[in-house]
Structure formats: C-alpha cells, structure tokens
Amino acid sequence: MTMKPISPQQEASYQIETTASMEQLSSRERLQEAFVHSPLSEEDRLFNIGMYTRSSVLVKFLVMSDIYQRIQKIPGCLVEFGTWWGQNLVLLENLRAIYEPFNKQRTIIGFDTFDGYTKRSDKDKESEVWDENSYSTGKDYVQYLRELLEIHEGCNVLGHVRGRHKLIDGDVSVTAPAYFQAHPETVVAFAYFDMALYKPTKIALETIKPHLISGSILLMDELTWEESPGEAIAFKEVFSRDEVSIEKCALYPSKAIVTVR
Ligand SMILES: C[S@@+](CC[C@H](N)C(=O)[O-])C[C@H]1O[C@@H](n2cnc3c(N)ncnc32)[C@H](O)[C@@H]1O
Numbered sequence: 001m002t003m004k005p006i007s008p009q010q011e012a013s014y015q016i017e018t019t020a021s022m023e024q025l026s027s028r029e030r031l032q033e034a035f036v037h038s039p040l041s042e043e044d045r046l047f048n049i050g051m052y053t054r055s056s057v058l059v060k061f062l063v064m065s066d067i068y069q070r071i072q073k074i075p076g077c078l079v080e081f082g083t084w085w086g087q088n089l090v091l092l093e094n095l096r097a098i099y100e101p102f103n104k105q106r107t108i109i110g111f112d113t114f115d116g117y118t119k120r121s122d123k124d125k126e127s128e129v130w131d132e133n134s135y136s137t138g139k140d141y142v143q144y145l146r147e148l149l150e151i152h153e154g155c156n157v158l159g160h161v162r163g164r165h166k167l168i169d170g171d172v173s174v175t176a177p178a179y180f181q182a183h184p185e186t187v188v189a190f191a192y193f194d195m196a197l198y199k200p201t202k203i204a205l206e207t208i209k210p211h212l213i214s215g216s217i218l219l220m221d222e223l224t225w226e227e228s229p230g231e232a233i234a235f236k237e238v239f240s241r242d243e244v245s246i247e248k249c250a251l252y253p254s255k256a257i258v259t260v261r
Pocket of ligand 1: 081082083084085086087088111112113114115116117118134135136170171172173194195197200
C-alpha cells in the first residue's frame with residue numbers, strides 16, 4: 001500500500017494543554033531538535049523510538065497498558081471519543097496484539113470531527129485549549145489514520161484479518177447515537193472520553209450506557225480538571241454513585257478510571 005502524502009498539519013491551530021515550566025518546555029524543544037537532527041537512520045529511529053519518548057508521553061502508554069489488562073477478560077469493543085491524531089487507537093491495536101493476539105473480535109472504534117472542537121455550551125468554561133476547531137487534524141487525515149492503523153494491523157499477528165478498526169468522522173453528538181442505533185448488538189468493554197466538552201460527552205455517555213456490562217471501563221480524561229467542568233457535569237448527570245466505582249489513575253492523576261459495577 002502506498003500512503004498518499006497529505007498536507008502538513010503542523011500549523012494547525014491548537015494550544016497543547018500543558019503545566020510544564022519554561023525550563024521543561026525548553027528541554028522539550030531540545031529533544032525535538034535532537035530528534036530532527038538524529039544521527040540514526042529513519043529506520044533505526046523508529047525502532048529505537050523510546051530514545052525520544054519523554055516520561056509524560058511514556059506514562060500514557062503505561063496507563064493504556066494497565067487498562068488493557070483490566071479489560072482483557074471483558075468482551076466488547078474499545079472506543080475513543082476524541083481521537084485527535086489517533087495515537088491511542090494505534091496503542092490499543094498494538095496492546096491488542098500483545099495481550100490477546102488471537103482475539104479477532106476486539107473492534108477498535110475512534111470518533112472525532114477531525115475538524116477539531118465543536119462549540120462550547122454554557123456548561124463549559126472558556127479556554128484557548130478547546131476553542132472551536134482547535135485540535136483540527138484536517139479531514140484528509142482520516143484516510144491517513146485508517147491506513148496507518150491497517151499498517152500496524154498488518155505488522156501484528158492475525159494481520160490478515162481486516163476491518164477491526166472503524167473511524168467515525170463527525171460531531172459525536174450526532175455520530176454516536178447514529179452508530180449505536182445502527183449497531184444495537186455492540187458491547188463496549190472500554191471507552192475513553194477525551195473531548196472535554198459537556199454536550200458531546202453527555203450524549204456519548206448516554207448512548208453507550210446501555211452497551212456497557214459489568215466490568216466495562218471508562219477512562220475520563222478531565223473529570224477533575226477545573227478548566228473543563230463540562231466533562232464532570234455530564235458524567236454526574238448520566239451515572240449515579242452506586243452504578244460505578246471511580247478511582248484516580250495512579251500514574252496519571254488527572255485521569256479517572258471508572259468501572260461499571
Ligand atoms: C484533546 S483532543 C484528544 C486527544 C487524544 N485523545 C489523545 O490522547 O491523543 C480532543 C479531541 O476531541 C475532538 N472533539 C471535540 N469535540 C468533538 C465533538 N463534538 N465530536 C467529535 N470530536 C470532538 C477534537 O477534534 C479533538 O481531536
């Protein structure tokens with residue numbers, strides 16, 4: 001398969017959410033320089049990518065790995081609401097290959113507008129981070145990500161079994177109800193909520209609730225982040241305390257792991 005080049009997105013309008021100090025940011029810049037000007041060939045750089053993976057990125061891999069082990073015995077698909085470039089979808093594909101290489105039924109579904117954030121509601125706070133259209137990847141990116149996921153699938157065991165990934169393009173407030181109405185048989189083992197906004201989070205939570213089973217896990221990215229109250233408000237409106245247990249993610253304190261009782 002030849003991947004079509006897509007226009008560079010590095011100018012995309014988003015401000016990465018960070019609490020890093022100026023000194024840390026400057027070290028990040030140096031790391032980027034070291035990556036760009038690496039003496040390693042591209043092939044060696046990809047194979048030794050951990051050399052350029054900083055701890056705040058590595059921790060995301062560890063968290064996903066922990067979550068994957070928790071849902072390993074739970075049937076159903078893995079969903080991400082708010083995929084951005086799709087790193088988590090790739091991670092999930094590769095964790096699937098590591099933890100359950102022969103599970104042909106573990107579908108991975110990513111929802112995003114690929115056009116960035118939708119409008120805030122009055123339950124959301126103003127923020128430059130999730131301003132309308134910030135985090136846009138551009139619509140052309142969907143095809144690139146689809147192919148990238150296929151490439152990873154092709155590198156893994158059972159690579160000949162295709163179609164385990166689905167990318168659903170559009171506003172989750174519309175696409176999630178439509179997807180689950182069209183697929184009423186769906187069981188959701190894991191869903192990652194990372195859209196911050198009240199409306200799509202509320203609609204996605206309400207939509208998947210009937211598809212969750214005992215032991216299903218939700219990873220809430222901003223449950224206690226005061227800059228994005230919408231996610232917690234939506235969550236509290238959809239789930240009562242006795243329906244779930246909630247724990248702070250040990251390695252990544254801003255994330256919360258919700259297990260369905
Ligand atoms: C912070 S980014 C997600 C980052 C990603 N989960 C990761 O860990 O790499 C938030 C994403 O939510 C998406 N998003 C925001 N509002 C949305 C909506 N109403 N429907 C679908 N996607 C939405 C944005 O396009 C953006 O890609």
